[in-house]
Amino acid sequence: MANYILDGRGGVCAQCGEEKRSLSQHWVKSATCEFRPLDDAQHEIVRGLLLGDGTLGGRRRPSLEVQSTREPHLRWLHRQLGWLSRGITQDGRGVYRLRTMSHGDLSEYESWRPTPPSNWELTPQAARVWYACDGAVGFTSDGARAQITFAASNDEKRTALRRLLSQAGFQSAKWDRRVALNRDETGDWLAWLGDPVPGSEHKWATSRAVYQRLRAERPVWKEGRKYPDESLLNALRNAADDLGTPPSKGDYDRWHPEEYPTGQTIAKRCGNWHDAIKAADLDLVEKLREYGHEGNEYPREMIYAAVREADHVVEGPLTREDYRAWRAMERDRGRMIPSLTAVIRPFGTWQSALDTILDSA
Numbered sequence: 215m216a217n218y219i220l221d222g223r224g225g226v227c228a229q230c231g232e233e234k235r236s237l238s239q240h241w242v243k244s245a246t247c248e249f250r251p252l253d254d255a256q257h258e259i260v261r262g263l264l265l266g267d268g269t270l271g272g273r274r275r276p277s278l279e280v281q282s283t284r285e286p287h288l289r290w291l292h293r294q295l296g297w298l299s300r301g302i303t304q305d306g307r308g309v310y311r312l313r314t315m316s317h318g319d320l321s322e323y324e325s326w327r328p329t330p331p332s333n334w335e336l337t338p339q340a341a342r343v344w345y346a347c348d349g350a351v352g353f354t355s356d357g358a359r360a361q362i363t364f365a366a367s368n369d370e371k372r373t374a375l376r377r378l379l380s381q382a383g384f385q386s387a388k389w390d391r392r393v394a395l396n397r398d399e400t401g402d403w404l405a406w407l408g409d410p411v412p413g414s415e416h417k418w419a420t421s422r423a424v425y426q427r428l429r430a431e432r433p434v435w436k437e438g439r440k441y442p443d444e445s446l447l448n449a450l451r452n453a454a455d456d457l458g459t460p461p462s463k464g465d466y467d468r469w470h471p472e473e474y475p476t477g478q479t480i481a482k483r484c485g486n487w488h489d490a491i492k493a494a495d496l497d498l499v500e501k502l503r504e505y506g507h508e509g510n511e512y513p514r515e516m517i518y519a520a521v522r523e524a525d526h527v528v529e530g531p532l533t534r535e536d537y538r539a540w541r542a543m544e545r546d547r548g549r550m551i552p553s554l555t556a557v558i559r560p561f562g563t564w565q566s567a568l569d570t571i572l573d574s575a
């Protein structure tokens with residue numbers, strides 16, 4: 215079941231001035247109020263999403279959906295889309311989804327499936343959204359040089375994206391399932407896009423050291439052509455952090471960035487996937503049995519204790535960002551602390567987690 219963590223369906227209709235629980239339903243049913251047209255900024259965001267893995271559904275009045283494991287990223291998109299966004303939901307696996315309302319103006323993007331029309335040219339506004347969603351930055355083995363790549367699973371898409379990049383003045387190459395910008399153009403690309411996007415700041419880093427600081431993730435690196443053991447395990451720990459639970463091999467493979475080892479590499483080195491999870495100290499199921507709990511979740515006691523401790527350490531009201539930062543610090547000291555997602559899941563929202571846990575102290 216997906217729960218709304220941010221519900222944007224309702225609002226005040228600018229035409230009749232009334233507050234409605236669902237603007238789209240109001241506009242469908244009303245005899246006097248009509249669908250508000252998308253403005254240019256909203257169109258640019260929609261185009262940026264369609265360059266990446268945004269999916270358009272429905273015919274006459276389509277809606278657009280985008281998925282991410284990064285909640286701050288979707289919150290940013292929600293703010294940018296304004297009244298067009300219905301909000302953000304989270305499913306049981308910790309994946310976040312933003313969906314727009316169904317809107318007739320989106321039907322013009324039928325012609326964007328599977329690739330944008332040949333007469334459309336890439337703008338920095340659309341490119342910024344595209345990069346924040348589906349771009350990645352990787353680094354040379356010394357960590358000093360950055361290279362930008364984009365996900366593109368089929369050849370038709372890779373060709374179309376390279377054409378758009380070339381028209382905008384950027385040289386690129388086809389990689390396996392990706393398009394890569396020429397490494398000399400990383401700086402020009404970031405300058406062309408403008409300011410870093412909230413929730414995706416790490417993609418604006420031009421050295422690995424800065425990238426890791428912004429992502430608060432453990433280092434994953436290669437020595438020659440090989441990932442050292444600790445580097446492999448860090449990849450797995452970062453995945454568990456991001457996904458909110460120790461990942462299955464399939465989940466890991468869908469999640470992992472280009473510069474990370476594959477699930478196969480990790481499993482082979484450790485013997486099998488289960489041994490890898492154990493070696494990374496992520497074998498929650500076994501740890502939880504010691505607490506008398508079943509299933510792949512943190513026991514309530516651990517969640518309560520973690521939130522209370524974080525609240526005690528942080529001055530002022532405890533925000534999600536505070537909790538994340540505190541957890542990253544404690545995990546660096548080798549402690550096992552539930553992720554933000556794991557804390558929120560049993561309560562539905564961060565606020566109700568706080569209310570329940572801190573009130574029961």
Ligand SMILES: [Zn+2]
Nearest residue numbers: 227229230247
């Ligand atoms: Zn109205």
